[in-house]
Amino acid sequence: MTRAPQKRRLETRAALLREAEGLILENGFSALRVEDVVERAGVAKGTLFSHFKDKDGLLAVLIGARVMALMDEMEAQPSPEDVEDLCDLLSPLLCFIAQDRVVFDILLRYSGSTSAVIDETVTQSFHRQINQLSAWISVLQNTGQIRQDAAPELLAEGIQAFLNHVLALWFCVDHENGETPSSALLPLLQTWLAAPA
Amino acid sequence: MTRAPQKRRLETRAALLREAEGLILENGFSALRVEDVVERAGVAKGTLFSHFKDKDGLLAVLIGARVMALMDEMEAQPSPEDVEDLCDLLSPLLCFIAQDRVVFDILLRYSGSTSAVIDETVTQSFHRQINQLSAWISVLQNTGQIRQDAAPELLAEGIQAFLNHVLALWFCVDHENGETPSSALLPLLQTWLAAPA
DNA sequence: GGAGTAAAGTGACCGTGGTCAAGTTTAAAT
DNA sequence: ATTTAAACTTGACCACGGTCACTTTACTCC
Incomplete structure (x- = not known):
């Protein structure tokens, strides 16, 4: 049985999406770098990949x-x-x-x-x-x-x-x-x- | 003015294509690795990229x-x-x-x-x-x-x-x-x- | 409160494609 | 035969996406 995600997790996910969106607005989709997203969101690289299957998964959401x-x-x-x-x-x-x-x-x-x-x-x-x-x-x-x-x-x-x-x-x-x-x-x-x- | 390619170059190119073809027959297109191709062909990595724009360029030829x-x-x-x-x-x-x-x-x-x-x-x-x-x-x-x-x-x-x-x-x-x-x-x-x- | 446990997050590490300044070979010019 | 410049090749190096054993945080039950 899977539990509901914790508040912290939802916030992290939101931060990742928000910062990714911002970077895309600045430089376009092609220029998006995973390192930049996690740096701005203030989380480690591994975290991003626990929220999205891969970089394409993140892009797919946006x-x-x-x-x-x-x-x-x-x-x-x-x-x-x-x-x-x-x-x-x-x-x-x-x-x-x-x-x-x-x-x-x-x-x-x-x-x-x-x-x-x-x-x-x-x-x-x-x-x-x-x-x-x-x-x-x-x-x-x-x-x-x-x-x-x-x-x-x-x-x-x-x-x-x-x-x-x-x-x-x-x-x-x-x-x-x-x-x-x-x-x-x-x-x-x-x-x-x-x-x- | 560009000269005609030298014999050595043609041989290198042929070797790259031949070995790449062989590896694809063994493992399929998705599994092709640049390192493997150059190793089998007996040339350095950079050489491959002087013959083909990128890995996709090589694949495109094949x-x-x-x-x-x-x-x-x-x-x-x-x-x-x-x-x-x-x-x-x-x-x-x-x-x-x-x-x-x-x-x-x-x-x-x-x-x-x-x-x-x-x-x-x-x-x-x-x-x-x-x-x-x-x-x-x-x-x-x-x-x-x-x-x-x-x-x-x-x-x-x-x-x-x-x-x-x-x-x-x-x-x-x-x-x-x-x-x-x-x-x-x-x-x-x-x-x-x-x-x- | 404290012990136990599951969720969330971390960052050093790896694989792979691609670069480029420097070195080597070729062949035309003399 | 020697010179010389272009063609050709090299391999250390970099960028970037993705992994995973481990640490930290949060929740639960006594």
């Missing part, structure tokens, strides 16, 4: 929280009226992930949407994404904007695949001009959701 | 070669007659990548198909994939097996996205039962290529 916040914003938006609207709604999420390769890597690693450990924030965020996308797709199907020969859940899964695809491409090319990841997404989504003539 | 071999086999096959055939043809490639997370990670990192440095084997292999897929798609379009409202190249790009998607899922779940990555691919491909009624 990234999961950010994605959840983005999902809140998404859900507050009105339902898209066409595929371009849909693309625009996805743009903030895409831009967040596109900011740093580490974010993309972590999310991809945990993207087994319907995986076992549900209590992980990241996994929850994927469920929300699928649900949200499915809901929007349902509406678009009912208004005849998009194809109706596939289940909303399948179409939502496909959109996730395309999101990851454009992000993977994003990290392989230079970006002098002001292009965004979502501009590459639109043609794929239009073809995937192709409204029948 | 993985690229394997993918090229798989592409040779693919191109030797007759053109698929329907989407299920297509799925079967992709299965060997999928199984190769599914064998080890490292393989997937490396390929994903270099999957910016039409990227700058063309002389990289991995990049070349992506071009071949796109070309091969496009060719197959053209045939299927002409026989009326699949949709004709999108360019073969776009449909091929989408297939790549789905390949990566099912692989990402593959690494997120356990596999007791004898399922393969390509079984998850089929429904996505059928919907993506959906023959109009």
Whole structure:
């Protein structure tokens, strides 16, 4: 039987997350160093690894929280009226992930949407994404904007695949001009959701 | 002006690749250690990094070669007659990548198909994939097996996205039962290529 | 209170990828 | 044959993530 964690432990965990968040705001995700986090939090290195499986585990919590916040914003938006609207709604999420390769890597690693450990924030965020996308797709199907020969859940899964695809491409090319990841997404989504003539 | 590489250098490079290949055959990609490679090749550690940008660079060469071999086999096959055939043809490639997370990670990192440095084997292999897929798609379009409202190249790009998607899922779940990555691919491909009624 | 026990935290230590100033080999120039 | 500069290689060194036997703290029961 496992007991409830002590107050001290909760405080330590909070300190680790708080300081990590601060360092990320200063230098970005890629530059985060475990040594820096524990130094600022005033704990030993080993402590961090008793709270999180590894550095990626810590990052996953922080990234999961950010994605959840983005999902809140998404859900507050009105339902898209066409595929371009849909693309625009996805743009903030895409831009967040596109900011740093580490974010993309972590999310991809945990993207087994319907995986076992549900209590992980990241996994929850994927469920929300699928649900949200499915809901929007349902509406678009009912208004005849998009194809109706596939289940909303399948179409939502496909959109996730395309999101990851454009992000993977994003990290392989230079970006002098002001292009965004979502501009590459639109043609794929239009073809995937192709409204029948 | 850069001179042609000396004979000694070519031999060193060949030795590094040969020994790395051997170690991978013994222990798999994930277990490869730089120290082991240089020891077997009889060179110093620094030498490896003068031949390859980093460990991933070495792996990319070896993985690229394997993918090229798989592409040779693919191109030797007759053109698929329907989407299920297509799925079967992709299965060997999928199984190769599914064998080890490292393989997937490396390929994903270099999957910016039409990227700058063309002389990289991995990049070349992506071009071949796109070309091969496009060719197959053209045939299927002409026989009326699949949709004709999108360019073969776009449909091929989408297939790549789905390949990566099912692989990402593959690494997120356990596999007791004898399922393969390509079984998850089929429904996505059928919907993506959906023959109009 | 004090003894006993489980939780929490510690930091020296390790493995591994990657660097770089210095040394060695090669081959072109004379 | 000698010189010379570039190509090539070396290995001590560093950075960073992660481990684990041990110490300290907090809770429980008498």
